[in-house]
Amino acid sequence: MKITMQSFIKSRNGKFLTHYKKTYHMKTSTTSLALSLLICLLVTDVSAQNRPEDVKLKQELQIVIDSLWKANGFPGLTLSVVLPDNRQMSLSTGFADTSNAVAMQPTHRMLSGSNGKSLFIAAALVLSSQKYYTLDDRIENYLSDEPWFHRLPNAETITMRMLMDHTSGLEEYYELGNFMALVKENPSRTFTPIETLAYIFDRDPLFAAGTDWGYADTNFILLGYILEKISGKTMYSLVEQLIVDPYNLNATQPSISRNLSTLAIGHSRKGSPFPFEGEMVKNGLLVFNPQFEWMGGGFVSNVNDLTKWAKQLYTYKKMDANLLAEMKVKVPAKTGKNHGYGLGIQIRPSTNFGESYGHSGWFPGYLTDAVYFPDKDIAMAIQFNTDDLSHLKMAPYDYILMLTEKVATHLQK
Incomplete structure (x- = not known):
């Protein structure tokens, strides 16, 4: 996070x-x-x-x-x-x-928050190595058929790279609307990526895409949605296959x-x-339930x-x-x-x-x-x-x- x-x-x-x-x-x-x-x-x-x-x-x-x-x-x-x-x-x-x-003890585990992005980014860049996308592709190449695409701030100008380096102009979803109220109301509930992304629909961007920097898990939620759509694989399974298992991160x-x-x-x-x-x-x-964090950290x-x-x-x-x-x-x-x-x-x-x-x-x-x-x-x-x-x-x-x-x-x- x-x-x-x-x-x-x-x-x-x-x-x-x-x-x-x-x-x-x-x-x-x-x-x-x-x-x-x-x-x-x-x-x-x-x-x-x-x-x-x-x-x-x-x-x-x-x-x-x-x-x-x-x-x-x-x-x-x-x-x-x-x-x-x-x-x-x-x-x-x-x-x-x-x-x-x-x-x-050193073996005790903790929620690692945004550090998990370092796992997800490796898997994301492997997909680019496999020619699923390039860093400077616009996200509209992969999302224009989604009914909600044009409700995203800066929808037509964001690139894959901008999601990865937080220069997209998207704001943080979990600080908006009734998200916290829903978590408090039902601590066991889960959220789909679209449910979290919906909190930024129809809002003004923080800045024009590529002109400034603003950290938000929202960028990686959207990135993960795209990557799973174009690869047909889940990001968690990719991290397990490419990183967790080969490096014995038990x-x-x-x-x-x-x-x-x-x-x-x-x-x-x-x-x-x-x-x-x-x-x-x-x-x-x-x-x-920490499930909603997903690509924002999620480990x-x-x-x-x-x-x-x-x-x-x-x-x-x-x-x-x-x-x-x-x-x-x-x-x-x-x-x-x-x-x-x-x-x-x-x-x-x-x-x-x-x-x-x-x-x-x-x-x-x-x-x-x-x-x-x-x-x-x-x-x-x-x-x-x-x-x-x-x-x-x-x-x-x-x-x-x-x-x-x-x-x-x-x-x-």
Whole structure:
């Protein structure tokens, strides 16, 4: 979902919710911290466990994230890093379930929000490699026979590329009309792509197609509708066939149900645009069905999978090399200073590591970011089971920059 959530979070105060206060002040004993360290310090690549330098790096990273957890008061965090030689280590801190003091583990999954676009864009570009469409085709080539086509803003001027880089002028569907009321009224209901797209029918565009940038899941919902129509395949099945199975992303699955196993309990902030606050999992079920997100993100995953894919995408062999290069061509984005957006990926600067490729993600109760620094050949993913930045004190990408500095310094020794 939307990556520009900071704008409406910054206006909130920094007070901890009452149940957070009770949880964290009661559960910071030496025993709890020792148990957290014992359970959470995990290396995915077993062969790396015998390397003294890896043990030292893990210890250093664990100390940092434990300190951040204690200082800032977020429920929990998971972290994974893939080093230049593809060794992977994953860690965690805090709680996956604060009410029952269940320690967070790196294998706990979370809703990854818009980070899922990086999976969908790979499948989309493979279809282009297979000559189903070209990036600069106008969408009217594929939608003009739809009775609702001319009700789309900028209908005749949008291209496939503009949907992928959010320059279409379409606005965010879930902020319009009675969408939130319907979700609250029936948390188990599902939405078809046409039902979500209908919220933007007959509305003025945000801007003329191709003249500005405005992030909206609506772009990817429309993209997915077109791709399924012209290919005869579902986008979820394509992602499974092209990415999830070949790369053994065993914790990654479509978020199309309220019943998702191994899910850390997320905490939705007060004042969220969605009509739910507090714990996002009750009696083993999400408080509402995430199915509607679909191409906007639409996956549950963990940091082990996110980091593996964060590195693999940028050498992905199943799409043409020219399309891989096109994916990295950026337009100016409004998510931060000097930020850009490619095709389904964020391109963000760093002071010491060059530009990063990746995607952040928000779903009510969860924050995700996963990036690859090509100049350092380091990939990192981080997830929090809260969407309240007042408990993080900085954006997830800033956590990644800080922790990548620790990793890069260690590798230089």
